Amino acid sequence: MSDCLFCKIIAGDIPSQKVYEDDNMLAFKDIRPSAPVHILLIPKKHIASLQDLSADDADLMGKLMLAVPKIAADNGLSNGFKTQINTGVGGGQEVFHLHIHIMGRPA
Ligand code: AMP
Ligand code: ZN
Numbered sequence: 001m002s003d004c005l006f007c008k009i010i011a012g013d014i015p016s017q018k019v020y021e022d023d024n025m026l027a028f029k030d031i032r033p034s035a036p037v038h039i040l041l042i043p044k045k046h047i048a049s050l051q052d053l054s055a056d057d058a059d060l061m062g063k064l065m066l067a068v069p070k071i072a073a074d075n076g077l078s079n080g081f082k083t084q085i086n087t088g089v090g091g092g093q094e095v096f097h098l099h100i101h102i103m104g105r106p107a
Helices: 005-011 055-074
Strands: 018-021 025-029 037-043 082-084 100-104
Touching: 005 025, 005 037, 018 055, 025 055, 037 055, 055 100
Parallel strands: none
Antiparallel strands: 018 025, 025 037, 037 100, 082 100
C-alpha cells in the first residue's frame, strides 16, 4: 500500500526506532508514547484492521501474538504489560495498518 504510513516504515521510507524485526513483523517505538514503554507491533503484510483479517492470516496473527510477550520482556516489561488494538473509526483507529500497542512501565 503506497499511501500507508506503516508500510512506508516497513520499507524504510519513513524512519522509526525499531526494537524487533523478522520476516513477518516489525516492532518500533510509538512516536507519541502514552506509557514509559510504548511499542507498536505490525505485520509486514498490509492488513488494514482486525475487520480485514481473512482465514489465511491465522498463522501470521498467531506469530504476532507469540512475539508480544517476548518483545515486551526485551524492553523491560517482564513484570507485565498492556496491549491494545484499536479497530475501525469507531474504535479510534488512526493508522489503517493493523497494529498492536504494547505499553507498560518497567518494573
Ligand atoms: P491507532 O490510534 O491505534 O491507529 O494508533 C496509531 C499510533 O501510531 C499512535 O499511537 C501514534 O502515536 C502512532 N504513530 C503515528 N505515526 C507514527 C510514526 N511515524 N512512528 C511511530 N508511531 C507513529
Ligand atoms: Zn500498510
